[in-house]
Structures are given as structure tokens and as C-alpha cells.
Amino acid sequence: MAMMTENIIEIRNLWKIYSSSVIHQDLNLDVHRGEILSLVGGSGSGKTTLVRQMIGLEQPTRGKVKVFGELMDGSVSQHVENARNRWGMLFQHGALFSSLTVFDNIALPLRELKTLPENLIHDLVMLKLDMVRLLSADADKMPSDLSGGMVKRVALARALALEPELLFLDEPTAGLDPESCESFVSLIRTLQSALGLTIVMVTHDLDTLFELSTRVAVLAEKHVIICASPKEVLALPHPFIQSFFLGERGQRAMTALNLRKP
Template identity: 60%
Template structure:
């Protein structure tokens, strides 16, 4: 085995050694690359309704996500963010409406086509969801092994490369999940999510339970992988700082539908009680004021009020 390459066109010049390891940190490789170009729709949710008995979670919900975007799903508890993701992934069936992924209606495709489509997606679960009885290596290798027999040398190169892409030295490959910190578990979960080099990545609360430094590192890693692999990312988070730092658009779920799907500075300008409460409270204003000046200038005046403790928007 001589070389393992990163197949994304935007990271085609990434230096990879003959042992499958990065010769340059991925962040340094991609720091001057432009963001992935926004392309065609890869997820189309149309007129979606989801009921559990008498409880209606979504009603006539519509959402479109385009290639290259990072779209963050935000909303109050019980607004159905994770339920929406589970339906997009085909883990739950909608009561009515249609969901298309890569132009295909996921309710009508055959089993083999569905299997191939799953290889084009990756998922990071909220708590990492690592198999506690498997090593880090075997956790990351699992999706590759499910595809069929892969030569051991090639499998090792793939896993070690993914470990290094998420910022973990290869020495951690033999560890068990119980020996990892919370931040390391998130990184291993990310390595497993990208091991098949998917086009579409779903992240469920990637910074939940992390200290501020680890949270910032995970946000930085997501941004790096977005550029390096040309990913489309669907992010579910309550972390306002992560939302502002990463999002191409924010989709706000309330009243059983998507109220608005727009850049965060535009979403914060919508006159709606939930949006005012969510974006214009102290924590929301503090996060929004971290936007670059040209985007901060588009915020509503109330978002620019002092975010110091005890101050309220005017």
C-alpha cells in the first residue's frame, strides 16, 4: 500500500505519507481554501407531517438544504429537531409528505439503493454512541467492514488517516472508549462518521457536555472538515456560539414548522415571539455580536444592545 488520498476535490493536495498519515495538519492544509460552493438541493422536505397518536410534532413542514451548506436546526425542547433528522435518515417514517435525498424519494427507493445512499451520509450522535466493547480502531473501522472485505493494510491506513484528520494521534487507536475524555469521544465519533468520506454529515449536539475549550476545538474541527471534504452539514445544537460560528443558514423550528431558514443575521430579524426570545436574549446577543462586522451590520438594533449581565435589549 503506497498512498491513501483524501478524495475531496477541495482537499486534493493534502499531503499523505506512505503509511496513510497526514504529513501536514489538516487545519493548515485547508485554512486558505474557500468555503465549499453552494450547489443543488441534496435534501428536500416537502409538506411534512409527523404525528405520534394525538401529538403532532410537524405539520406541513418544508425545508431545503443545498450542497455545501452548514444548516443548523434550532428550536425549543420538543420542537422536533431530532425527529426531523431521524425522518431524513429514514429511521422514522413521516405521517405524510415527502423527503428527497440526492433527488430520490427515500420512501420509494429499493433496499439496495437505500444501502448505497447511507454510504453517502455520516452521523455523529449526541453522546458519541461508540461501542463500549470495541477499541477506538474497531469503532471507526465498523462502517468499512460492513461494506465487505477490505484488506487489513488498507483498513488500517483508512482508520489511521481519519484519526489524524480529527486531530487524534494514532496511539489512541488501541484504547477503549471508557479511557477517553468527552472531547476525544466526540472526535472518534466524527472519525467514524467520515470514514466512508460521505457527502452529507449529520451532527446531533456535537458540543454538548464539553467544557468551553473542548467545545471550541470541536467547532474548529467541524469547520476544517467542512472545507477539507466539501461536506454538506446538518447540525442540531443548543450551542448559540457554535450556531453562529458554523452556520451558512439557520432553520428555526417552532409552531410545528420551519419559521425561517436563512443566514443567522436575517433569521434574528424575523418578528416572532420565539425568535425574539431565542436570538435577542442576553446569550443570543452575545453570540450574534461575534459575527464579522459586515454581517453584524445586518442585525436588528435589539441584537446590538449590550450583552453584559443585567442588560436587556431595547
């Protein structure tokens, strides 16, 4: 059992205060190795802020955030730099470099290491493109020529370039049509099991949530009110959960959950 619950991320007594408003108040959260953890909450509940603190883009006002055992407090050390190479982030709008081709976007993190030969980089980029189910003909395109779904795939390929163990997804399916949304979800699931990834995901989309999550962390009242399997979360009698999951929208998505786990 001890092996099962190795914590990749540990958040302890986290407070985040912007000039006048408290975003997080005494928040605790663990992310276990190999799971897909979804963060849900109303808009403005600080989901994205929490993820930004995990990857060190913002610092907590009080409390500790540890990723791979390294304290993320804004100090720059070799350990933090090494930890940084062990995670990837998929931004909500892709955040592709608009002046680089698809190929160069994915090759960028590999080239930044400055030691890999170009032919190896080429093969790896082609492999990543294949893994996110893009064609080699897409490699020469510019980000402005891509559809929304393709942008997300390229961004995912770039996030996976350095073979991360931990992947952050910010609204992975926002802005996609149902079909590409579904294929992106199945892509994430395939990659997660093939590469043994740990995934932390922010999402509003209930279908995605129930399809993927091993555990769901609900952010409300400035802290995590529950972090458990989807079924246990649904059983909690809390007004936010009732309205978020058990509305008409939720009922439809629930059928997916029941189909998946009979």
C-alpha cells in the same frame, strides 16, 4: 445559480403525528450542497425527530423526504442502501461500540464493506484519527477510557470513515467544556471546507450556531418559520426568535457573528 442551489435534501409537506400529538405540520425544507444548515427550536419542537426522518430511522406520517433524490419512506432498496453509504451521523452521545477499541470502532464501517484489504483499512483509520486530531496512541483505547471530547472526535472519525458527502450532527458540542467545544467547532469547519461536506446540525449552542452556520432553519409552531442566513433570521420579528437569540445569552454570541463577518 442553478449549480449553486443543488438540493441534497428536499422535504415537502411533511406531517409527523405521534398517536395524539402533531409534531410537524406541513413542513418544507431544502438543504443545499456544501452548506452548513443549523436546525434550532425550543425543546420538544421536533428537531431530532426531523433529523431521524432524514436518515430513515423514522418515517413521516404524510409528505415526502428525499435525500440524494431517494425517497425515504422506509422501503429497503439498493438505491436507499447506496444513499445510506453517502451520509454519516454523529450521535449526541457518540454511540461508540463500548466493546470495541477506538481503532475497531472507526474500522467497522470499512470492514463491513467486506472487500477492502486490512492494510488499507489500517492506513485509512490512522488518517481519520489524524484528521480529527487524535494520536495514534489513542487507537488502542476503549471508549470507556476516553474523555467526552475524545468520544465526540472518535465518533466523528467513524462518521467520516466512508467519506460521506453529507454529515448529520446532533448536538455536536453538548457536554463539552468551552475549550474543547471551541476546538471541535474549528475542527468541523476545517473538515467541512477540506472535504466539501454538506452538514445538517441540531444545536442549542448559540456560539456554535453563529460560528458555523451558513443558514439557520428555525422550527416553531410545528413547521420551519424561516430558513435563511443568521442575519436575516435575526431580523425576523417573531417572539421565539426574539427570546431565543436576542436574550442576554444571544447578545454575547452575536458579537462572535459580527467579528466573523465585519
